Amino acid sequence: MWIYEKKMEHPVRVCRPDVKFAKMVITQYGGPDGELSASLRYLNQRYSMPTDRIKALLTDIGTEELAHMEMIAGLVFKLTDGATCEDFKEAGWEGQYTQHDNGLFWTDANGVPWTAKYIACLGDPITDLTEDMAAEQKARSTYEHLIACTDDELAKDTLRWLWQREVVHFQRFGEALNDVQEWMATSKHMWCGCDREKKEE
Amino acid sequence: MNCEKQVAMLRRVQEMEFVAIELNLYLDTHPCDTEAINDYNCAVERLRVLVQEYEEEFGPLMHFGHGGFSQKNEWQWIQGPWPWEI
Numbered sequence: 001m002w003i004y005e006k007k008m009e010h011p012v013r014v015c016r017p018d019v020k021f022a023k024m025v026i027t028q029y030g031g032p033d034g035e036l037s038a039s040l041r042y043l044n045q046r047y048s049m050p051t052d053r054i055k056a057l058l059t060d061i062g063t064e065e066l067a068h069m070e071m072i073a074g075l076v077f078k079l080t081d082g083a084t085c086e087d088f089k090e091a092g093w094e095g096q097y098t099q100h101d102n103g104l105f106w107t108d109a110n111g112v113p114w115t116a117k118y119i120a121c122l123g124d125p126i127t128d129l130t131e132d133m134a135a136e137q138k139a140r141s142t143y144e145h146l147i148a149c150t151d152d153e154l155a156k157d158t159l160r161w162l163w164q165r166e167v168v169h170f171q172r173f174g175e176a177l178n179d180v181q182e183w184m185a186t187s188k189h190m191w192c193g194c195d196r197e198k199k200e201e
Numbered sequence: 202m203n204c205e206k207q208v209a210m211l212r213r214v215q216e217m218e219f220v221a222i223e224l225n226l227y228l229d230t231h232p233c234d235t236e237a238i239n240d241y242n243c244a245v246e247r248l249r250v251l252v253q254e255y256e257e258e259f260g261p262l263m264h265f266g267h268g269g270f271s272q273k274n275e276w277q278w279i280q281g282p283w284p285w286e287i
């Protein structure tokens with residue numbers, strides 16, 4: 001079960017609306033390395049993880065990513081606040097206005113809609129944790145690109161904070177990977193999948 | 202209206218909850234670090250106080266039985282501004 005907290009995890013502020021920048025930021029909402037992908041990836045991988053601490057970590061990081069998704073939504077909301085049809089046209093984002101007006105939608109920066117193909121779950125803890133570490137790095141790089149593309153100091157603060165979270169998540173997933181490898185090395189039997197391992201104990 | 206005060210009080214909640222989140226993730230992979238457990242406990246206590254102070258002024262931060270207890274015959278949960286509007 002999840003409980004909503006009626007607040008952002010970290011303040012989301014902008015100096016002024018900037019539809020062109022919103023068109024770029026939207027990729028962290030519905031793009032391949034965005035926060036929706038991150039959250040669903042981790043929350044979905046929990047069920048095939050072998051150790052309790054990794055189940056906890058995926059639950060907690062997956063939950064935090066939901067909060068980051070809300071921050072990105074807030075950022076796009078503020079960057080497009082009050083924008084008219086003309087503003088969207090000027091920013092080259094008229095497709096967004098045509099189909100969604102000022103509503104949000106899950107797309108990347110090129111307007112490609114979100115798809116489950118962005119996330120993986122092979123059911124193997126080493127494979128899946130390695131995917132998670134790569135995902136954090138890809139999100140980190142994307143935030144660096146976004147930070148390089150704006151001079152809005154307030155928006156930058158929000159993006160820098162999200163950037164730093166990716167670094168921390170990468171670190172924690174690395175520790176979880178070590179934990180799984182140790183668990184495999186010390187378990188009684190040869191590795192043959194978590195299910196069989198549990199049944200044989 | 203009282204937006205500045207709300208932002209400031211919310212900021213203190215956000216900062217203390219951030220401490221708790223960081224320690225929580227750290228403890229997931231370092232569950233035997235007793236110093237971090239003490240720090241986490243300390244953050245929980247401080248957060249509880251800050252949340253209570255905020256909620257007295259600006260209404261519940263949580264719902265579904267974890268907040269929103271009403272002494273005023275008034276359902277405060279629906280009151281804006283919502284987080285993306287602050």
Ligand SMILES: [Fe+2]
Nearest residue numbers: 038165166169
């Ligand atoms: Fe992350």
